[in-house]
Amino acid sequence: MGTADNTWGAREFGPRDWTNARWRRRGTRWTAFEIVAMVLGFIVFWPIGLAVLGYKYWQGRSGGPDLQSFVSDKWQGARTMMSENSTSQTSFWNCGSAMKRASRFYQPATGNMAFDEWRAAELARLDEERRKLDDAQREFSEYVEELRRAKDREEFERFMAERRAKGSSGSANGGGQPS
Template structure:
């Protein structure tokens, strides 16, 4: 080692880390990247760059504030979503359950109001059934008119075809 090496602490001032010092370095506070996280980030950048950027940001956030790794987070969110979908929640059943939950709420404690609400809901259900029936009947009516019109056009075509002279060029005489 030369004089510059001795003065600067060897290797031009660079500090040499041993295996135990490297693992506990202050700049390396966060957890290591798993293969899942690396693949997810690369695929995220390939598919749609903001996804890869979000994964990269999450890893930096995790290294600073802690938290689960990306695979654990994704697994937990997936399980939460499955639980929500399998439960009897209004989100899982779609719009019908949300509308029903608005109308078929728990009793209020006031018997008169609850009776009135039940009667009104029954009346509205009956009106809905009547509207659905009328819509079905109208669709059948329109279908019957279409069929009659198609039949009439077809019969007119056949009559014109029969009236054509047998000889020829396909045009009426």
Template sequence: MNTSALIRPAWTPATIALMVLGFIFFWPLGLAMLAYIIWGDRLPGVKRDINQATDEFVGKCRRKGQDFSRFTGGMQSSGNSAFDDWRDEELKRLDEERRKLDEARSEFEAHIRELRRARDREEFERFMAERRKNTSKDDVIEL
């Protein structure tokens, strides 16, 4: 670490002044500066440790052959073929039910859109009829 820097994780007059000003204007800034003074020299090591731990975790998952398949929908065998067959059939049935529900929802949304369009058309036609009626009355009055 560069020991000649003005702002470094140490008790220097500049860091103390910034910490005090931080507490005066906005207390979280003062608290952040205090944390930087106390633990700032550990920051590069913390980042390295987090990256190393993440890499080890992913490596372990890949070595076990899981590759996050349970998160992507891949099913592992339970060891009982009858149960696996039943589970696969149930999942297919549920997928079909989901598809039917999605179709019904899209049909209902289309129906609602048509109702709104018809209501809007009716309101617009009523507005235009009133406007024509008011315009024809205004023409009669002006003459």
């Protein structure tokens, strides 16, 4: 029974049918990088391989970038961020107030008790100065907020006075607003 005469329901693919086949849609092809990443992922730690399979499934469904482009973009972003951090003028320990406060709590002893006592006293003094500065900043913020409230209150009262004056002059026969 038939070889090429389609008697068994076999169908021949033309060039257009082959390239437009459902399983060959864009985004579903596996690159060599993705295959190697999946195989190595399963060998090293099975969730990595499973993550590569999940990413490939997501890519097929939503048309995202292939794994190699995604990884190279993330790698380049990390390198850029690290190079910006290394070229900045601040050091790692001076990057933020939270880091400064955290570094104060764990400081290894130097072995010299006099120096350690002096350092603890200086840190306590500096901490007290920081508290004073924080209090002054809070007081200034409250002062500025009170000034803003007073200015807003003055502008509102001026608006209401102008509105009342406009309302009373608009009614000539005594039908003004009740007071």
